[in-house]
Each structure stands twice: as structure tokens, then as C-alpha cells.
Amino acid sequence: METVVAVSLGTLVLQLGLVSVQRTRLAHTRIVERIDALGSFRLGRFVPRRELRYALAGRDWWVDADSLALRAFRGTGVVCPTDGVSSDLVVSFRGDRQPDPEKDSVLLIGANGSASVAALSAVGTVTEACGIGPATPALWRLDRPAPSQVVVARLFERGAYHLSGSALRYRRGASGRQPLTPEIWSMPATRWIESVERVAFAYVPSGAGPRRRWTGFLAWKSGR
């Protein structure tokens, strides 16, 4: 009799334990997936919005299918006054990262408000520049002579955000698409939503129900 009771109880305990472990693992997996999706959504919402905040649609960015191509602002160089026209500029640079000649271009703004674009050919160091505050002095060599009276050089990076391969990806210059989020998004439900006036986004985690469709506003296509 004792043996029967012991075996029955043992089986019950084992069964309960296995079921508990299985359910706990399943619940844990789902929670981790949801946390991943929530963090990824926050990143996918915040980063492109920040990039487009001061950019102009059509000139600085445009949407093409799964791509959001842009010239992303990366910093500003205050140009030190020079005599005559030169392709070398001494600047006091302040920005998100150091300039990279392989990827960056420069918008040159003159004292009279004129603007022209040049590619960055090389970056050198100088010991002293003319800027005020915590800026980095640098020598920028452009692919063409800068117009005279240039006062500010704004640094831009050519890149594109992609909603592809179940992730938000970023391609800088001509390099490959690097994932910014885990590959958790359902395609093609996750996409940029383009209308005449604006661009929005929809993020849908794989295997999620209709309530897990996250939408939001990205940018206006017309001027403010």
C-alpha cells in the first residue's frame, strides 16, 4: 500500500514539476520576446525621428519601399577665416562623432547665406583653431575649393534606414545593412507608411495579435 501511495505521489510531483517548468519557460520566453519588441520599438521610433527632426523631405531624406534614405546631420564646424580660396579648411568641430572622409559630405554656408556642397577628401589635425568652447580643431580637405567667406561647414553622413529581414537596419555609405534591432518584426506588416503629407511607421512583432501593432508618426513631408 505504501509503495502504491509513494509511486502515485512521486508521479504527481514529477508531473506537476514538469508542467510548472514548461509553463514557466514558456511565460519567460514570451516576456523576453515582448521586452525585446518594446525596446526595439522604442529604438525604431526614436532614432529615425531624431534623424529627420531638422531635415527637409525630398532634399535631405526620402522613402523608397522599405528604405528611408537620408543625409544625416552629424556635426558643425566653425570655419576659421582664411585668405583667398582654398580646398583646405581649418575648423572647430563639434558633433556626434569624428568626420569620416569615406562617408561624409559637407554643406558650406557663406556669410551671405549662400550654400554649396563638397565631399570630404581627408581630415588632418591642427593644434589650434578659432572656435570657442569645447570644440575639436581640425583640418578638412575638400574635393573642391571652398567659396570665399565660408563661415560654417555642416557635416552630413549619407545613409539609409531599412525595414527588412525582420529588423530595422542602417546602411552607412556603401557598406552593408547592419541590424539595429533583433530580427523580431513581421514583414511586410512592419513598414514605413507614406502619405502625401507625412510619413509614419507600423511595427508588428512576429506572431503578435492585432493589439501588438504599434504605429506612430515619423515626419512631415511638407515644410513647416
Place this chain on the structure above:
Amino acid sequence: MRWGFTLIEVVVALVVLEITAVGVAAMLRLASVTLERAEQLESAVANAEGVLDSLKRATVIEDGTLRFGAGDVVWTVSDDGDVVIRAVTYEGVTLFVVRTLLSAR
């Protein structure tokens, strides 16, 4: 003397196991509920940002509502002309209330 567990010992072990299992389940439930709230909040913020961007461009601001996945983003013009944005779930829980710097006057 016989080696083994008595029935009482087995029952006590089962009770302890049950309490542990219930505790773990309760923690997971709490995590899930907290996550649900975080998801609602994130979604509401994303949509409220869109509302705010729209209101900044509007020449005339009137009360309105935007329905999103987890509830409604409601904006109202207060008596003193300020625009207030409120996010409410379908269950009626207020997620946040923001008094903006926009003025309808």
C-alpha cells in the same frame, strides 16, 4: 528500521513545491502586467508625439481624439487656452496627462 519518506514528509514537500510554483507564477504574472502597461505607455507616447506634431502645425486647435492600439490620445483646450494631451486605455486607465506649451489662443 526502514529507510524512506513518511507520508507527512511527502505532503510537506508537496506544499513547499506548490508555494514555490505559485510564487513563480505570481512573479511572471506581475512581470506580464507591468510589461503590458509599459507597452501601452510606449504606444501612447508614440501617438501623442504625432498629435503634438500635428497640433504645432495647426492654425486652429480644437478638442480631438486619436484612437490607437491600446486606447485613446485625447487633446483638449483648457479654459486658459493651454492644450492638454491625455492618454487613456480602453479600460479607462489614464496613462499620462501633459500640459503642452501650445496655446489655442
